[in-house]
Amino acid sequence: MADSGDIQTQPHIALLPSSGMGHLVPFVRLAATLAAHNCRVTFITTHPTVSLSESRLVSRLLSAFPHAVTPKEFHLLPLDRSTANSKDPFFLQFEAIRRSAHLLSHLLTSSAQSDPPLSALVTDVTLASAVIPITHDLYIPNFILFTSSAKMFSLLAYFPALVGVTLSDEINIPGIPPLLKSWLPPPLLDQTNLFTTQFIENGEALVRSDGILINTFESLEPEMVAALNEGKVINGLPPVIPVGPLVPCECEPERGESSVIEWLDWREKGSVVFVSFGSRTAMSREQIREVGEGLVRSGYGFVWVVKDKKVDREEEEGVDEVVGGELMERILKDGKGVVVKKWVDQEAILSHGAVGGFVSHCGWNSVTEAAWHGVRLLAWPQGGDQRINAEVVERSGLGVWVRSWGWGGIGKVVKAEEIEKKVREMMGNEQLRVQAAQVSDEARKAVGLGGSSHRGLTGLLDKLQNTINSKHAV
Structure with missing residues (x-):
């Protein structure tokens, strides 16, 4: 040039x-x-x-x-x-x-x-x-x-x-x-x-x-x-x-996310599950509470982004009201989880060494960030292009897709027992961890x-x- x-x-x-x-x-x-x-x-x-x-x-x-x-x-x-x-x-x-x-x-x-x-x-x-x-x-x-x-x-x-x-x-x-x-x-x-x-x-x-x-x-x-x-x-x-x-x-991070990162700093490498379904996905209260229960039962630490309105300007209620006071008490009591109800610096969370898995809707930004940082995915498409993206994730070896869960918000509510089981399977899958690391290497070579x-x-x-x-x- x-x-x-x-x-x-x-x-x-x-x-x-x-x-x-x-x-x-x-x-x-x-x-x-x-x-x-x-x-x-x-x-x-x-x-x-x-x-x-x-x-x-x-x-x-x-x-x-x-x-x-x-x-x-x-x-x-x-x-x-x-x-x-x-x-x-x-x-x-x-x-x-x-x-x-x-x-x-x-x-x-x-x-x-x-x-x-x-x-x-x-x-x-x-x-x-x-x-x-x-x-x-x-x-x-x-x-x-x-x-x-x-x-x-x-x-x-x-x-x-x-x-x-x-x-x-x-x-x-x-x-x-x-x-x-x-x-x-x-x-x-x-x-x-x-x-x-x-x-x-x-x-x-x-x-x-x-x-x-x-x-x-x-x-x-x-x-x-x-x-x-x-x-x-x-x-x-x-x-x-x-x-x-x-x-x-560097222009992306929002201020006010230091508490999540500080919490992650105290966790063992690869021991935490990050759970987020994107900036547009609004889950029902019933499904939100099944997700929370499944995460608690899994035994893994977790950072969970909760959203029950499609547009953030309409978000009014606090975390306790959306998740439920009793479930929040249990999460806070054992200290194994962090629940946030706002836009987070997802890239900073995925880049943290404590994060070993990502339960994601498979929005493409989330997929590419997981690929960049070598974080294995548990795909749960919620709408749009996300099933096609989930198939790319599975085919590439970056993650797994539970097809039986269907589209989020349409049809059945996925129960806590199923979520607990699949989170454990993802986090315990060593081959998946290695494959995700290989995808990360290829991603970095591509832009290098x-x-x-x-x-x-x-x-x-x-x-x-x-x-x-x-x-x-x-």
């Missing part, structure tokens, strides 16, 4: 995330990674956000990189919710951003005329069909960041071909092993659902992008990455570039100098750099 001291030749990349921490966190990590590669970054922030956690994370990013990352505010038009077939606040926010996308033209034009000029826009996949036409009109290269697994991306790319088709129990996508219908995000089974219409439109738009960045690495999903780039899944896809795992940056993800990202930046240089030479 060109001389790092020459600001005129710095690639200038704008990032446009959508909604929810699952989508925002990878964009924050990509921003930090690009800044480390001497890029100028414009971070487009939507107003309003759905959750407090999103607002706080963006603020911390901007504070951590005051010179390399510049904010641009994108004020959304009000959304008439009666015109959108969904009650999910995050899907509705996707739609609000999409319907406001035409307002991006002025914002991007001002960035394109900045110094250095805008080299490319990286767009969240949920916004692809609304944003790509705008960047095409402005002659700005548009790259998609896919924030889940390559396996899930294969479904997105192929799904438009399934529109109007009665889905069988087994879905055959060219070039990859079959997917089961029961693994699909539940909204996809209703083609009138807002998520489904967005999913189809964005899947159709992929071929019009300039490239696909995926937060995965080749050795985790070798068959998927190869099938996508060899044109087996669909013809005409632009290059699919694994750039993961996107590594956590000369690794597959490092080559993919630097190759992209070199192309943008060459375009800049050729324009200067004219």
Whole structure:
């Protein structure tokens, strides 16, 4: 790349995330990674956000990189919710951003005329069909960041071909092993659902992008990455570039988490189970109390993140009310567990040597963080892409998936006895511990100098750099 001291030749990349921490966190990590590669970054922030956690994370990013990352505010038009077939606040926010996308033209034009000029826009996949036409009109290269697994991306790319088709129990996508219908995000089974219409439109738009960045690495999903780039899944896809795992940056931790870390400092290596089902998963009180009882019975120390509201702004009741006073008394009495009811610095917890296992919903950020730190997983998908991700976890050797537990919150309540048994099995599985450590080694090689993800990202930046240089030479 060109001389790092020459600001005129710095690639200038704008990032446009959508909604929810699952989508925002990878964009924050990509921003930090690009800044480390001497890029100028414009971070487009939507107003309003759905959750407090999103607002706080963006603020911390901007504070951590005051010179390399510049904010641009994108004020959304009000959304008439009666015109959108969904009650999910995050899907509705996707739609609000999409319907406001035409307002991006002025914002991007001002960035394109900045110094250095805008080299490319990286767009969240949920916004692809609304944003790509705008960047095409402005002659700005548009790259998609896919924030889940390559396996899930294969479904997105192929799904438009399934529109109007009665889905069988087994879905055959060219070039990859079959997917089961029961693994699909539940909204996809209703083609009138807002998520489904967005999913189809964005899947159709992929071929019009300039490239696909995926937060995965080749050795985790070798068959998927190869099938996508060899044109087996669909013809005409632009290059699919694994750039993961996107590594956590120093801007992420929230203050006030020291008590959990201090508690972990007193625990034996690998003796603690971390339990968290993500920033969007709201469990029933009955299921929460079965989880707590199962953890207590397992005999292992645990850090447990409790959540019974989908949006953190709506969280009002304390831990005792949600978990139950009697159960909390038992947890506190024996000192073997810590229960928190707020956004936690998950990466700091997973990186702690005392943590030996992770009971997770298999949101992709959680999977990549577990892979990075070599922490084995007990997969309990709760919705969305999480069953497909759980299959990736199991196939890679990073963890195990209890298929009989079904979707969290749908159907049966998983009893404490089952949870106790599976936690013990995971924590006692030495082979699984070794396999998780091997996955961690591969993840670190991928982003290290000369690794597959490092080559993919630097190759992209070199192309943008060459375009800049050729324009200067004219």
